[in-house]
Amino acid sequence: MTLVGGADGCRPGWVLVAKELSSGVITWRVCTSTEDLFYGDRIPDILGLDIPIGLTDSGPRLCDLAARRRLGPGRGSSVFPAPIRCLLEARTYQEACSLSFQQAGKKISRQAWGILPKIHSVDALLRKDPSLPRRVREVHPEICFLLLAGGRPMQYGKKTRQGQEERLGLLEAWFGEYVQSAVRERPKLRCSLDDLLDAFAACWTAERICLGQAQTLPSDPPRDSAGLRMEIVA
Secondary structure, three states: OOEEEEEEEEOOEEEEEEEEOOOOOEEEEEEOOHHHHHHOOOOOOEEEEEOOOOOOOOOOOHHHHHHHHHHHHHHHHHOOOOOOHHHHHOOOHHHHHHHHHHHHOOOOOHHHHHHHHHHHHHHHHHHHOOOHHHHEEEOOHHHHHHHHOOOOOOOOOOOOHHHHHHHHHHHHHHHOOHHHHHHHHHHHHOOOHHHHHHHHHHHHHHHHHHOOOOOEEOOOOOEOOOOOEOOEEO
């Protein structure tokens, strides 16, 4: 029985959407830690994860640049620059900004700083367990939605009512009634609607990876100094 899943960061930890490929049954839950996400109950054989995996020592990642080009001027800004590796050791935002300015000539954004603890926890486990990089792959939901829409970027931002309806329509066409069932249970999960929808999109990509249908940005991804692939899979 093959299980694929997609996960997105949320306030309690990670929201995980999983699909059994043989039965088509879809489940969802919140994992309160990265350890629970990677090693807890019913671990996906392939997990699409919306978090930077593989970090440069300086400069931008090729996968981020490629994703911005693919999304175009309207949605490309949704792909924010991944932090450089040395920032994982920063203890304060001011320290992170100083390190980033020294290495890259610019400060780190508040958005990047906000998810740095999750990036750090994912990076530490991927470096510790050599089996994880084979089943945990980086995705970006806006690239997932672009491909779900046949190559068309989303017209509206994911936090707007129009953007949520746009994304719901694409996901319902693929996952059916499971999407609305998960939306109704969202208050129990304590995650935002866009986090839940992004997890569904990541699950869609995880199935593509499992079936050998996915593509990577760039097509021949480089590895970082820790040996991790710097790629976005869709």
